[in-house]
Amino acid sequence: MLTKKKLRGREAIQYIHLSLSFLIICTVGLLFWQHYGMNNFLRLDPLNFHKVKANDDREDNQLGRSIAKLTTTPDYWRLDCQLNPGHRVPYCSIDLDLSQGNHGIDISKYDKLTIHYRYQEVQEQIVLLLINFNPDYSTSNDYRSHKFNQAFLPGAIGWSTNSLVGNQFNVASWWITDKKIPPKWTHNEFSNIREIRLTTGRHLPHANRQIDLAYIELSGKYINKDTLQLLLLLAWGGSAALWLAIELRRAICALQRSSERQQHLENAQKKLQEINSLLAERNMHDPLTLALNREGLNILLSNILPQAQLSIIFIDIDYFKKINDTYGHGIGDQVLCQLVEQVQQRIRPNDKLIRLGGEEFILLCQGSGLTQAVKLAEKLRIWLYSNQAWPAGITFSCSFGVSERQNNELFEQALHRADKALYRAKTSGRNRVEIAEEANQQNIN
Ligand SMILES: Nc1nc2c(ncn2[C@@H]2O[C@H](COP(=O)(O)OP(=O)(O)OP(=O)(O)O)[C@@H](O)[C@H]2O)c(=O)[nH]1
Numbered sequence: 001m002l003t004k005k006k007l008r009g010r011e012a013i014q015y016i017h018l019s020l021s022f023l024i025i026c027t028v029g030l031l032f033w034q035h036y037g038m039n040n041f042l043r044l045d046p047l048n049f050h051k052v053k054a055n056d057d058r059e060d061n062q063l064g065r066s067i068a069k070l071t072t073t074p075d076y077w078r079l080d081c082q083l084n085p086g087h088r089v090p091y092c093s094i095d096l097d098l099s100q101g102n103h104g105i106d107i108s109k110y111d112k113l114t115i116h117y118r119y120q121e122v123q124e125q126i127v128l129l130l131i132n133f134n135p136d137y138s139t140s141n142d143y144r145s146h147k148f149n150q151a152f153l154p155g156a157i158g159w160s161t162n163s164l165v166g167n168q169f170n171v172a173s174w175w176i177t178d179k180k181i182p183p184k185w186t187h188n189e190f191s192n193i194r195e196i197r198l199t200t201g202r203h204l205p206h207a208n209r210q211i212d213l214a215y216i217e218l219s220g221k222y223i224n225k226d227t228l229q230l231l232l233l234l235a236w237g238g239s240a241a242l243w244l245a246i247e248l249r250r251a252i253c254a255l256q257r258s259s260e261r262q263q264h265l266e267n268a269q270k271k272l273q274e275i276n277s278l279l280a281e282r283n284m285h286d287p288l289t290l291a292l293n294r295e296g297l298n299i300l301l302s303n304i305l306p307q308a309q310l311s312i313i314f315i316d317i318d319y320f321k322k323i324n325d326t327y328g329h330g331i332g333d334q335v336l337c338q339l340v341e342q343v344q345q346r347i348r349p350n351d352k353l354i355r356l357g358g359e360e361f362i363l364l365c366q367g368s369g370l371t372q373a374v375k376l377a378e379k380l381r382i383w384l385y386s387n388q389a390w391p392a393g394i395t396f397s398c399s400f401g402v403s404e405r406q407n408n409e410l411f412e413q414a415l416h417r418a419d420k421a422l423y424r425a426k427t428s429g430r431n432r433v434e435i436a437e438e439a440n441q442q443n444i445n
Contacts, residue, residue: 039220046073055092066083079210081208092199093129093198094211104193105192107130108166111165113130113163114215115128115216116159119160122154125153125155126211128153131195132189132192132194137181149172150171288333309367310365310366311369314403315362316360318396318426335391348365378433380398400422
């Protein structure tokens with residue numbers, strides 16, 4: 001079975017694969033489309049464009065006397081021009097009016113301009129003017145205030161086709177000088193072309209000239225290559241940034257999840273440790289009297305240095321069987337519990353009471369010598385015997401065997417000596433304290 005996390009991981013990978021495929025297809029598709037299609041096209045010819053007129057230097061109010069005449073055929077416009085002296089620069093022109101209301105057209109979005117024309121004076125040039133309106137320097141009632149972007153076209157025998165790009169035009173110097181145009185406006189501008197004009201160049205007066213114009217074609221792409229590349233770069237960059245952000249978020253979530261899991265594990269471990277120490281604690285104690293048991297004794301001994309002073313008092317209730325038999329095991333149990341409770345109230349914190357089993361107990365007295373231990377045993381014996389507050393009002397006595405662990409003696413040996421002393425106490429009439437024989441003496445025996 002797949003976990004939720006793995007499923008989420010797979011979904012994310014599928015999502016990345018899908019986005020990547022989509023981006024690759026879009027990129028390749030757009031680059032192909034841009035290269036082979038996406039054409040933006042405007043053609044001005046006698047069949048589809050009619051706002052055309054002939055013009056000459058008489059429009060200028062500068063004593064111009066040239067005469068222009070336009071003939072339109074299905075294939076071209078023909079300008080017949082009679083240049084006469086009078087104007088500073090006599091001229092005739094074919095004017096294509098591109099204005100739509102107050103606006104011209106933005107031809108900066110086209111890549112090139114192609115013109116098909118015939119001007120058979122091979123020594124001369126004609127001028128192609130793209131006239132731009134900009135309220136910063138132009139006024140509507142003075143066409144000479146519009147910017148004249150100009151390019152020169154050579155004369156040739158027969159028809160010529162010329163393709164021009166933006167930087168092949170320059171702003172007419174007479175316009176800059178006449179209108180005192182500040183430098184910031186002296187560059188080419190094509191964003192609001194109101195008129196395209198094809199005009200005669202500088203000629204001697206008294207000349208007849210003829211210009212045929214078949215078409216002017218503006219062509220380009222809806223999105224040029226640079227813009228498309230920039231857009232694709234942005235799309236790839238944006239996708240990469242998005243992908244990074246998603247990955248970062250996933251990593252942060254995973255980190256959070258893992259730290260939550262770690263916290264959970266730590267809590268569980270803490271609980272386990274608590275349970276363990278509780279169990280260990282329980283394991284060390286006798287469940288009836290809550291005194292330390294043999295396991296507790298072993299742990300206790302492992303913490304006592306072998307050279308440390310240590311005395312053992314073996315305690316055994318006299319005739320305990322009788323108590324059980326007479327008053328029942330319940331009372332016997334209560335006697336055991338009360339004895340532990342009372343003894344523990346009468347010993348120092350360093351002294352430990354251990355139930356070895358049945359009605360047998362030992363008291364481990366750390367830092368106590370034999371004399372002190374015997375004194376304590378005697379004190380306990382008297383108190384236990386004289387106590388009137390035992391369950392069911394019974395009275396009983398205890399016998400004691402006391403030993404002190406000697407140099408290099410094992411605990412078990414000292415315990416054995418105390419046990420032997422206890423045995424002596426029992427056989428000598430009970431309710432007494434007997435001192436264990438010394439270790440070497442015992443060995444001799
Ligand atoms: N109530 C109760 N009795 C126990 C327990 N453990 C052992 N006994 C009883 O303690 C009695 C010990 O009897 P014995 O070993 O004969 O010793 P005694 O009767 O005390 O006689 P002496 O030690 O010789 O004075 C037995 O009857 C056991 O059943 C316990 O946990 N509770």
